[in-house]
Amino acid sequence: MKKSRVVIGAVALVVLMLTLIACVPSREACKTKYENAGYKTTPLSANTLELSGEDVDYIYCATKEASGDYIRVVVFKKKDKATQYSERAKIENEGEGGYIVEQKGKVILVGTQNALDIYNNKGGIVSDDGAESSAE
Numbered sequence: 001m002k003k004s005r006v007v008i009g010a011v012a013l014v015v016l017m018l019t020l021i022a023c024v025p026s027r028e029a030c031k032t033k034y035e036n037a038g039y040k041t042t043p044l045s046a047n048t049l050e051l052s053g054e055d056v057d058y059i060y061c062a063t064k065e066a067s068g069d070y071i072r073v074v075v076f077k078k079k080d081k082a083t084q085y086s087e088r089a090k091i092e093n094e095g096e097g098g099y100i101v102e103q104k105g106k107v108i109l110v111g112t113q114n115a116l117d118i119y120n121n122k123g124g125i126v127s128d129d130g131a132e133s134s135a136e
Helices: 001-022 027-036 081-092 115-121
Strands: 040-042 055-065 069-076 098-103 107-111
Touching: 001 098, 027 040, 027 055, 027 069, 027 115, 069 081, 069 115, 081 098, 098 115, 107 115
Parallel strands: none
Antiparallel strands: 040 055, 055 069, 069 107, 098 107
């Protein structure tokens, strides 16, 4: 009876760990998603945003010149550092014309609604003539 509880507990712990690891998309998967939507992607260094390289896993931005859509994806190693940056980014982007700032755990997104929708798998892919299409 005790062995089965230990085994069940161990399996549950492994499943939980795998679930948490899968929450942050890889740099390549995210980059490819934007490139397939017609965005130009550019990696950024942590120093560019006045951040420590020790706190950040990766940063890149994606721009679609034809529509003016933009996103900056900043992936932190720890959630508390992400929260600090999110608060700073919200202050920097508040007011008219500012970008939207979203926090997804250790990931901070700063950009236009269309670009954030692509990250969140809600569509957002707009052709150069302004017509929205589905991301298939």
